[in-house]
Amino acid sequence: MADTFCSSIPIPTFNGDNYDFWSIKMKTHLCAQNLWDVVNDGYINPDDISTLSTAQKKELKENQQKDSLTPLALQMSLADTYFSRIMRAKMVKETWDKLKEEFYGSYKVRTCCLQTLRRNFENLKMKDSEIAKDYYSKIDKIVNQIKSYEDDVPQKKVVGKILITCTEKYDPIIAAIDESKDIDKLTAGELMGSLEAY
Incomplete structure (x- = not known):
């Protein structure tokens, strides 16, 4: 997955204008990298992983990897002026939702x-x-x-x-x-x- 992410596909840049167009392009970019599901659905880190099956542990690890790769794409897409608005978000869904609320509006x-x-x-x-x-x-x-x-x-x-x-x-x-x-x-x-x- 990391190799796919590091491909030569350029990341759409957001400089504060045309959020609606940027969000569509960014969603397409994240879908192409198989990362959109973490943005759209989020995921929950269980308190106790000892009860998880092998398949569930594998899925959790994949989601954790996606959740660390996706902020990289979002952060790289933002002009420095807007990075400070999302830098304290703990999960990528929170990052996406903050940008949507500010630029897409209520x-x-x-x-x-x-x-x-x-x-x-x-x-x-x-x-x-x-x-x-x-x-x-x-x-x-x-x-x-x-x-x-x-x-x-x-x-x-x-x-x-x-x-x-x-x-x-x-x-x-x-x-x-x-x-x-x-x-x-x-x-x-x-x-x-x-x-x-x-």
């Missing part, structure tokens, strides 16, 4: 952020000077931010948003797409491919 804060993102999504309209690809990038960014708050925007809604809010210069193209494609089954990526092809 339930109330996350709810407010999510409402703002939904409002931004609803109010977004294509500008006359924009091309379809740039407009889609804006929509996609908001959708991904909403997803990072563990909410979802169905593909059908994204497709509908693009079709309704494109500028008038795209009307003939949208009419052609509407006639030649099944809009209900169309993904946003396919729609953008069609807009760009026309």
Whole structure:
């Protein structure tokens, strides 16, 4: 396991911005190293190991090794400014939870952020000077931010948003797409491919 951890995979760096993106990347990194279960579930050191079976002792040893390797990854991912906030945490789950609480926010804060993102999504309209690809990038960014708050925007809604809010210069193209494609089954990526092809 230590050899796997010391592989050349770079550790995502957190400098105080975009916690939601960093946490997704860091979770993926820890999963790839087979370390995420200790972060997610934690583990308990039993007071008396003499009653444990051989398999349980082996599992405990693996968890202890993971619990010592995982803080290394988390500590290496943090800019020095943020390291002091987690350096006294005794277990890696506590470290992760502290970072999440500070940078991801409380339930109330996350709810407010999510409402703002939904409002931004609803109010977004294509500008006359924009091309379809740039407009889609804006929509996609908001959708991904909403997803990072563990909410979802169905593909059908994204497709509908693009079709309704494109500028008038795209009307003939949208009419052609509407006639030649099944809009209900169309993904946003396919729609953008069609807009760009026309």
